[in-house]
Amino acid sequence: MSLITPDKLALFNQNLLHESPEVIVDFVLELSEKPLITTSFGKYSELLLHQVLKIKPETPVLWADTGYNSINTYAHAHFLDEKYRLNLYTARPQFTRAHSEYLWGAPGLENPNHLKLTEVLKLDPINKAFEELKPDLWFTNIRKGQTQFRDGLDILSLSPQGILKVSPFFHWSDAALEAYAQEQGLKLNLDYHDPIKALSKRECGIHFSN
Numbered sequence: 001m002s003l004i005t006p007d008k009l010a011l012f013n014q015n016l017l018h019e020s021p022e023v024i025v026d027f028v029l030e031l032s033e034k035p036l037i038t039t040s041f042g043k044y045s046e047l048l049l050h051q052v053l054k055i056k057p058e059t060p061v062l063w064a065d066t067g068y069n070s071i072n073t074y075a076h077a078h079f080l081d082e083k084y085r086l087n088l089y090t091a092r093p094q095f096t097r098a099h100s101e102y103l104w105g106a107p108g109l110e111n112p113n114h115l116k117l118t119e120v121l122k123l124d125p126i127n128k129a130f131e132e133l134k135p136d137l138w139f140t141n142i143r144k145g146q147t148q149f150r151d152g153l154d155i156l157s158l159s160p161q162g163i164l165k166v167s168p169f170f171h172w173s174d175a176a177l178e179a180y181a182q183e184q185g186l187k188l189n190l191d192y193h194d195p196i197k198a199l200s201k202r203e204c205g206i207h208f209s210n
Contacts (some may be wrong), residue, residue: 004031004156004164013154021051021168024155028137028166029056036135037061038126041069041077042192044169044177048141050186051168053084059139061086062129066121067097068107072191079187089133091125107195122196130161138165143172 004012016024029035037052037059039045052059063077081088093100100121104113111117138159144151155170169177181188 032137035137076189
């Protein structure tokens with residue numbers, strides 16, 4: 001649990017507002033003993049991995065594999081795992097895809113069991129992994145403008161469990177991220193879709209529960 005007070009958090013955010021992601025990552029790692037990266041292996045996933053792992057390459061990387069990723073996303077995950085030799089923790093649900101569809105149907109907002117599927121396939125495995133890994137610092141690639149909930153956060157925020165959450169690219173636009181990826185020779189996952197989240201502007205719940 002972070003010992004940073006809300007006043008200090010606000011001051012840090014103000015000081016970091018115009019700093020580069022590298023400066024942000026370097027700063028917060030000085031505050032941490034057990035950092036963790038979460039990733040969906042989505043479109044801009046390599047940017048966050050690149051920033052953190054070039055400074056602390058052994059940082060654990062947590063991925064929730066719900067069983068509903070595209071072939072391209074599995075290929076992207078494999079590519080990044082090989083490139084960075086990730087210290088990868090894959091959180092998988094108790095139920096297989098076929099079993100969960102038998103019990104609750106397929107993911108989709110039209111399915112009245114969609115929230116149950118979100119809980120079973122993503123939130124429960126992620127929460128269990130957080131309990132096992134016990135991070136004091138959580139790197140995530142969320143950005144302002146993605147969802148109404150995320151608009152209320154900042155570069156640094158605190159999870160409900162008191163973990164310091166760090167979003168080095170929080171104020172970056174898609175265009176800025178794409179230009180940076182090209183400049184750094186980083187690969188984008190252009191075929192990413194998460195049917196558990198379903199909509200790009202919908203909050204799947206991970207950031208509510210950790």
